[in-house]
Amino acid sequence: MANALPARGTPTSESSPAWRNVLRKAYLFTYLRGWLVWSSYRAQVALTLVGWLVPVFLFFLLAVFLGAAGSSIAALDGDSYVAFFVVGLAYQGFVSNLVGLLAQRIRNEQMMGTLEHVFLSPTSPGAVLAYSSLFGIVLNVTATIVILGVGWGVLGVHFAVSLPTVVLATVLLAVSSTGLGLVAAAFIMWTKQGNPVATFFTLFTQFFAGVLFPVSVLPGAVQFLAYSVPLTFGLNALRSGLLQGGSVASNAAPLLWMAVYALVSVPLGLFLFHATLRRTKVDGTIATY
Amino acid sequence: MPSAIEVRDLSKQFPGDRIYPWRPPRPATVALDRVSFEVAPGEVFALIGPNGAGKTTLLKILSTLLLPSSGSAHIRGHDVVSDEAWTRAQIALVTNTERSFYYRLSGWQNLRFFASLYNIAPQVLESRVAPVAESLGLTDEILRRDYRTYSTGMQRKLQFTRAFVLQTPLLFLDEPTSSLDPVSAEEIRHAISAECRGRGQTVLLSANNLLDVERLADRVAIIHRGRLEMIGAPTGAAVERTVRVFVRGTGDVARAAVRGLSSGPIGALAAEWEVEERAGIVAIRAETADVRRVVPALLDHLWREGLAVEQVDLRPFVLEEEFIRRVEASRPEPEEAPSLG
Numbered sequence: 001m002a003n004a005l006p007a008r009g010t011p012t013s014e015s016s017p018a019w020r021n022v023l024r025k026a027y028l029f030t031y032l033r034g035w036l037v038w039s040s041y042r043a044q045v046a047l048t049l050v051g052w053l054v055p056v057f058l059f060f061l062l063a064v065f066l067g068a069a070g071s072s073i074a075a076l077d078g079d080s081y082v083a084f085f086v087v088g089l090a091y092q093g094f095v096s097n098l099v100g101l102l103a104q105r106i107r108n109e110q111m112m113g114t115l116e117h118v119f120l121s122p123t124s125p126g127a128v129l130a131y132s133s134l135f136g137i138v139l140n141v142t143a144t145i146v147i148l149g150v151g152w153g154v155l156g157v158h159f160a161v162s163l164p165t166v167v168l169a170t171v172l173l174a175v176s177s178t179g180l181g182l183v184a185a186a187f188i189m190w191t192k193q194g195n196p197v198a199t200f201f202t203l204f205t206q207f208f209a210g211v212l213f214p215v216s217v218l219p220g221a222v223q224f225l226a227y228s229v230p231l232t233f234g235l236n237a238l239r240s241g242l243l244q245g246g247s248v249a250s251n252a253a254p255l256l257w258m259a260v261y262a263l264v265s266v267p268l269g270l271f272l273f274h275a276t277l278r279r280t281k282v283d284g285t286i287a288t289y
Numbered sequence: 290m291p292s293a294i295e296v297r298d299l300s301k302q303f304p305g306d307r308i309y310p311w312r313p314p315r316p317a318t319v320a321l322d323r324v325s326f327e328v329a330p331g332e333v334f335a336l337i338g339p340n341g342a343g344k345t346t347l348l349k350i351l352s353t354l355l356l357p358s359s360g361s362a363h364i365r366g367h368d369v370v371s372d373e374a375w376t377r378a379q380i381a382l383v384t385n386t387e388r389s390f391y392y393r394l395s396g397w398q399n400l401r402f403f404a405s406l407y408n409i410a411p412q413v414l415e416s417r418v419a420p421v422a423e424s425l426g427l428t429d430e431i432l433r434r435d436y437r438t439y440s441t442g443m444q445r446k447l448q449f450t451r452a453f454v455l456q457t458p459l460l461f462l463d464e465p466t467s468s469l470d471p472v473s474a475e476e477i478r479h480a481i482s483a484e485c486r487g488r489g490q491t492v493l494l495s496a497n498n499l500l501d502v503e504r505l506a507d508r509v510a511i512i513h514r515g516r517l518e519m520i521g522a523p524t525g526a527a528v529e530r531t532v533r534v535f536v537r538g539t540g541d542v543a544r545a546a547v548r549g550l551s552s553g554p555i556g557a558l559a560a561e562w563e564v565e566e567r568a569g570i571v572a573i574r575a576e577t578a579d580v581r582r583v584v585p586a587l588l589d590h591l592w593r594e595g596l597a598v599e600q601v602d603l604r605p606f607v608l609e610e611e612f613i614r615r616v617e618a619s620r621p622e623p624e625e626a627p628s629l630g
Contacts, residue, residue, distance in 0.1 A: 037391060112390075119354065122407055123407075
């Protein structure tokens with residue numbers, strides 16, 4: 001029996017320190033499994049770009065038709081309607097995609113037959129989910145920048161940016177949305193078909209979160225519903241930070257609420273995902289779709 | 290040193306479910322029923338059984354992809370349920386499907402991706418892939434092509450390349466040569482032998498192709514309806530034989546004679562005694578690893594009991610015959626058709 005294998009631990013990690021393994025996985029998940037696979041479907045790339053921009057121009061033309069394109073509106077804290085919906089659409093897409101991202105990733109892996117092999121590896125399922133979300137985050141950030149860029153360069157939106165507020169609000173929004181994304185991932189592991197959590201969230205936020213019109217337009221009781229999602233607080237902070245140069249201190253309340261959402265939704269999402277993963281190991285349906 | 294694999298009274302029952310509330314629920318399925326066996330480090334252990342026997346379920350429990358209902362399974366002394374993360378680092382799995390890679394990535398890119406999950410650095414991966422790919426006939430040009438352009442044979446070979454380069458202490462193979470032509474199947478068998486034997490890797494092999502088992506396995510277990518029916522050597526050329534002695538007489542006399550013999554010291558040398566009567570000839574069948582002692586003792590005993598021996602037949606243990614016999618024996622009797630009258 002020649003060349004006996006090592007007795008304990010991960011038998012194949014002899015050559016890399018841990019941080020290098022983390023960076024390598026981040027790169028391979030983002031570039032190989034993310035970008036190369038995504039960009040190989042050219043029609044999908046074209047349709048994604050169109051999907052980012054069509055709603056922006058749609059609502060711009062509507063605003064022009066109604067004569068609300070360029071004027072400052074008091075109900076919108078003095079912003080123009082175009083500036084209001086550009087920020088709303090940019091971040092609503094960001095959040096909706098993040099919520100649906102992990103569920104979609106799991107479904108893709110189930111259909112490609114790779115899910116069992118990924119979950120069989122020494123990389124933990126939690127880490128696999130974290131790495132899997134990286135490309136989606138990059139793509140969503142790109143979409144947000146593109147929409148904001150079109151708003152600035154093509155539609156004439158004037159930005160007065162407070163970078164700390166925007167970065168902090170974006171990070172908190174991303175983390176709290178990832179928590180909901182974990183809930184959606186747990187749901188897809190259980191139900192196999194459809195993505196009801198992400199679909200409901202997209203429809204709900206489009207209507208209630210102050211994306212296309214201010215929350216104050218909604219009836220009083222419904223306004224209460226609007227503040228059940230972090231995007232509503234996020235858009236308040238982001239519009240302030242992007243359009244009026246609002247500081248972190250002046251946006252402390254919405255930022256704090258998003259932090260609370262993140263602290264609740266991420267552990268809840270992780271718990272539900274692990275519980276569902278365990279259930280699929282009982283009934284033998286990890287790779288079933 | 291702990292066993293490479295130790296399975297004790299392992300059972301798995303898949304819960305029944307109800308798809309439509311107005312229909313009765315589907316009943317629970319017993320996939321494994323108190324299975325116990327051990328595999329020594331460096332051993333190639335095969336599981337054979339008809340489709341649905343529980344082979345893949347067993348592989349998945351040992352791979353941490355399924356949870357057992359009861360019993361225990363240990364990999365190198367660690368419980369596969371409580372030490373799940375440790376267990377995963379010990380195992381590479383080759384499944385019987387080609388759908389386990391990213392179709393839009395090349396063979397190389399797929400190998401890089403999966404190797405990174407096992408924390409293998411690129412330079413280490415390159416040094417490991419070259420000899421394995423060469424032995425499997427996967428050229429650099431093939432590895433740089435998109436996986437979606439691969440033939441079934443290439444897809445299976447890439448699975449083996451991935452499993453071999455991980456160099457885990459244990460390798461689980463689920464029907465390794467299914468859907469392969471004879472030449473490719475032989476290449477795969479050769480590669481398994483060279484890679485696993487050379488490194489002392491423990492292999493658990495689930496197979497329907499008995500040629501794989503005879504060529505590769507040190508020991509084989511027949512599993513049927515979730516139960517382990519037998520564990521033995523895959524080929525009896527040197528070890529096991531079936532002895533059949535044909536005598537003239539009645540089945541009752543022969544059975545009484547065999548009872549007397551099988552309860553004594555010679556009886557312990559044979560795994561099984563069977564008596565079958567057909568057209569006045571009684572066939573006494575014994576499975577033994579010690580033909581030299583069993584045959585003379587059997588003939589002497591039968592002669593003393595007054596049974597005339599017509600013919601003695603020594604046959605090597607043939608896995609396929611044994612497999613069919615075991616499966617046929619446990620098949621339920623067909624129910625009588627209801628009378629129309």
